[in-house]
Amino acid sequence: MKDKIKVPEILAPAGSMESLKAAVAAGCDAIYIGGSRFGARAYADNPEKDEMLSAIEYCHLHGVKIYMTVNTLLKDREMDELYPFLKPYYEAGLDAVIVQDIGVLKNIHEWFPDIEIHASTQMTLTMGVSDKLLKKYGVTRMVPARELSMEELVQMRKDTSLEMEVFVHGALCYCYSGQCLFSSMLGGRSGNRGRCAQPCRQQYLVDGKKCGIGEYVLSPMELSNLPYIAEMIECGIDSFKIEGRMKRPEYTAFVTAMFRKYTDLYVELGKDGYRDYIKTNRAEFENDICHLKEIYNRGGFTQGYLEGRSGVPFEKKKYDSGVMLSAKRPKHGGVLVGKVISVGKGSLRYKLDKDIYPQDVVEFCDKNMRQEYEYTVGTHLKAGMQVEARFKKGSRIFAGDEVYRTKKAVLLDDIREKYIDKEKKVIITGKFEAHTGENAVLQVILKDIVYSVSGDVCQNALKNPADEKSVKKSIMQTGNTEFEFSTLDVTMDDGLFIPVGMLKKMRREALDGLKKKILEKHRRSVMPCDEGEKVKEYLTGESEKELGKTTEYIVSVMNMEQLSAVLDFKDKNITKIYLRMEILDDNEINHAIDEIHKNKKKAFIVMPQIFRKNVWERESAVLTGKDSSYLEKCDGFVIKNFEEYTFLTEKCMISSEKIVCDAQMYVMNKSAYDFWKENGITKFTMPFELTEYEMDGIAKKAGCEFILYTHIPLMVSAQCVRYNTKKCAFSEKKGINEKIILTDRKSREFMAINYCKYCYNIIYQKTPLYLKEYEDKLKDKGISKFRYDFTFESIEEVKTVLSGKYNGIYDEGHITNGVE
Structure with missing residues (x-):
């Protein structure tokens, strides 16, 4: 008797109605789509109200669920628009909303209690331990960070009763989703607000030089976990999510069809039968993979994160550097179909390894995958043939250069005929x-x-x-x-x-x-708050302004030298010192707390940027072990993610009153503040993406801290610039916490640091944010707690900044201009 198999949902992207219908025709179980507002793909062909209502009807008629992305961060001025925006879709039977902003999450659960809420991958959830907190607010499903390994997903499945929706195919971000400020800080287009300009797909010099693996050192390959379908089904994943709301309908249809095909095969054949089928039909499987590459790939496909290739201790596995990057080409790479064998004046000959067909597009690339010339083929040419072609004057093409097909017309035509031109009944x-x-x-x-x-x-x-x-x-x-x-x-x-x-x-x-x-069957009745009482209550809520309170200064340090400089700076208004854990070892943290207390200041621990399974295990041993002494000695903790809240309050039994939410927790609106207040936290840090005018609603909150000086963390990545361009510092035992300069094509410089203790990279803006001149304006808004965050500053630089004498190049961030 076969074991009962939990069949995962095939969840397809829809950036347009045509893509939606193509995905339904290809056999998806559910669609995720953005409306005209509040979605993380603002530049997709998102439907307006009437078209979205038609999309909901279309899906439900075909027995397909439909989820709406409401996965951007909202500012207070936008929150009053959320209720009327969602109301007609809720009543029409929208199955779920995908949410990043905890203020949005709280309000949707309160205003529309019958709709399911899915916690977006933008929440950077790396473990399943926070499900009790999320369930309180109507969350039924979590979308984990894409950086997790199979081992971590298995553990997450054990830790949570929430559904798990895992990305299985499509583009990968270099940064943990939800942790990226790169596009926002450079050009005012916020990835957290659906307008990412993709700076990770640009060229960078590494320490002033072109890198041997390629110039696109922040550009990951395309994900395709099709080879791991069996393992993911056996893990108990509830939903296979395909990325691609910006891609063409043919992409949506074919990727959906492939995951439908192999999921159904597993369900039909069972664990052993499926693996036997793949072995005996390897050519068919490889052909399907090849067709997926023809549709879209960046430097091929990777399953690296699922295999544990980064973000975990390197003593477990070692891989070639750059193995997950498409460092030579950041866009569709096509499929290799031949090689140039001779070049003459204005013409060349190349030999084919694969058939090519009329209307196929082939291109000639140099050794760095740079396109030199492309043309459209006019006839069917068979593998093994030598083909003569003319090329554009000035093209640098040499014998030995590779020939790629970037468009397979016959495949696209076949997909269109099967899934797009004829609407499914x-x-x-x-x-x-x-x-x-x-x-x-x-x-x-x-x-x-x-x-x-x-x-x-x-x-x-x-x-x-x-x-x-x-x-x-x-x-x-x-x-x-x-x-x-x-x-x-x-x-x-x-x-x-x-x-x-x-x-x-x-x-x-x-x-x-x-x-x-x-x-x-899907429609819902009008909610009791139909006239907008909840919205009015939100807009007229009481504030907690604390004008006239004594100004406090907080200083965050990375190392003992910076701490020494801060303690030497005798300022009674510096009341707290935050100790970051990336560089300091456990003995240094213990000693630092003692020194801070001797100087009659409070000592807070700043938790790691990312808190994955291996970090949980490490800190459990340190903070709750017999030899630990600083857990009870320190005065508070600064958290950057949900896992740390759960770790401190449940594992370490720390009172939530001792916790501060850092800027990465995105308390962007009053409802986000209320979320944490309901869970015992009233201290938070102003996010970087609010202007001086947009922060009014939360600036008045008593627990608000404002960062006056810092090098803004633009990206937090499981990838490692040093590892990918040189070697692993952890395995070499040198180069740990090394500073690497990245320079973009506009000569702007960024600092990448590999924090090997927790195996993540942070890319900082080299030019610091410095807002001392805005301090009086911020005090007028009610802010009384100001913070200086130091990262790689020297002792002298720390003293200069604290004394107010810093007059170097600095950036005002978006306090005046704002972000989209």
């Missing part, structure tokens, strides 16, 4: 009965939904009586409707007169009724 069955002296009856049936209509009373025919064939023909001609009959059972007396007009009317009424009945 809803398959129904029917029953028609007609008896002398009784009303004709037509039933239309979709699974457990039945709708019946009655026609006229049936009379005997004077001539030309109806027969079963003619009746079926009239009823089964569904034309432009959404439905198509698979079968129609006809039971009728002989010799009856059955008008064709009556049959067509019955068919029309039956299909209209069935459609209405299907959609009614």
Whole structure:
């Protein structure tokens, strides 16, 4: 007897209605799509209200769920628009919303309690331990960070009862999702607000030089976990999520079809049967992978994160540097189809390894994968042939250069014919009965939904009586409707007169009724707060302004030298010192706390930027072990993610009153503040992406801290610039916490540091944020707690900044300009 298999949902992206219909035709179980507001793909062809309502209807008619992305950070001025925006979709039966902002999460749960909420990958969830906190606010599913290994996903499945939705195919960000400020700080286009300009796909010099692996050192390859379908099903993943709301409908359709195919094969054949099938049909599997590459790939595909290739201790596994990067080419790379064998004046010859077809696009690339020339093929050319082609003057093409196909026209045509050009119908069955002296009856049936209509009373025919064939023909001609009959059972007396007009009317009424009945199953009634009472309450809520309170200064340090400089700076208004854990070892932290207390200041521990399973285990041993002494000695903790909240409050039994939310927790609006207040935290840090005018609503909160000086962390990555461009510092035992300068094409410089203690990279803006001149304005808003965050500053630089004498180049961030 086969074990019962939990069949994962195939979740497809839809950046347009055409993509949505293509995904449904290809066999998806659910769609995720952005509306006209609040989605993380602001530049997709997102539908407006009427089209979104049509999308909800279309999906529900086809038995497909539909989730809306509401996964951006909202500012206070936008929160009043959220309720009227979501209300019609909620009433139409929208199945779930995908959310990043905890203020949005709180309000949606309060305003629309019957809708499911999915915690977005933008929340940077790396473990399942915080599910109790999320469940309180209606979260039914979490989308883990894409950086997790199979081992971590297995553990997460054990730790949480929430559904797990895992990305299985598509683009990878260099940064942990939700932790990226690169696009925002450089050009005002915030990735947290759906407008990422993709600085990770740009060229960078490394320490002033071109890098040997390529110039696109922040550009990951494309993800495809198709080879790991069996392991993910066995892990208990609930939903296979395909990335690609900005991609074309053909991409959506084909990727969906491939994951549908192999998921269904596993369900049909079982654990051993599926693996046997893949072994014996390897050529078929490789061909499908090749077709996926033809549709879109960056430097091929990677399963690196799933295999634990980064973000975990390197003593476990070692890999070649750059193994997950498409460092030579940041866009679609196509498929290798041949090689140049000779080059003459204006023409060349190349030999084909694969067939190419009419309207295929082939390009000639140099050794660095730079395109030199491309053209469209006009005829079918077979593998093994030598082909002569002319090329554009000035193209640098040499014998040995590779030839790639970047568009396989016959594949795209086939996909379009199967899934796009012909709209999928809803398959129904029917029953028609007609008896002398009784009303004709037509039933239309979709699974457990039945709708019946009655026609006229049936009379005997004077001539030309109806027969079963003619009746079926009239009823089964569904034309432009959404439905198509698979079968129609006809039971009728002989010799009856059955008008064709009556049959067509019955068919029309039956299909209209069935459609209405299907959609009614999903519709919800109007909420009690229909007139917007909750919104009004939100907009007029009480503030907690603390004008006139003594100004406090807080200083965050990375090492003992910086601490020494701060303690030497005798300023009674420096009340707290934050100790970051990336560089300091446990003995140094203990000693630092003692020194801080001797100087009559409070000592806080700043928790790691990312808190994965291996970090949880390490800090559990340190903070709750017999030899630990600083857990109780320190005065508080600064957290950067959900896992740390759970770790401190449940594992370490720390009172939430001792916790401060750092800027990465994105308390962007009053509702986000209320979320944490309800869970015992009233101290938070102002996020970097608010202007002086946008922060009014939360600046008045008593626990607000404002960072006056820092090098803004633009990216936090499981990738490592040093490892990918040189060697692993951890395994070499040198170069740990090394500073590497990245320079972009506009000569702007950034600092990448590999924090080997926790195996993550942080890329900082080299030019510091310095807002001392805004201090009086900020005090007028009610802010009384100001912070200096030091990273790689020297003792002298620390003293200069604290003394107010810093006059170097600095950046005002977006306190004046804001971000989109």
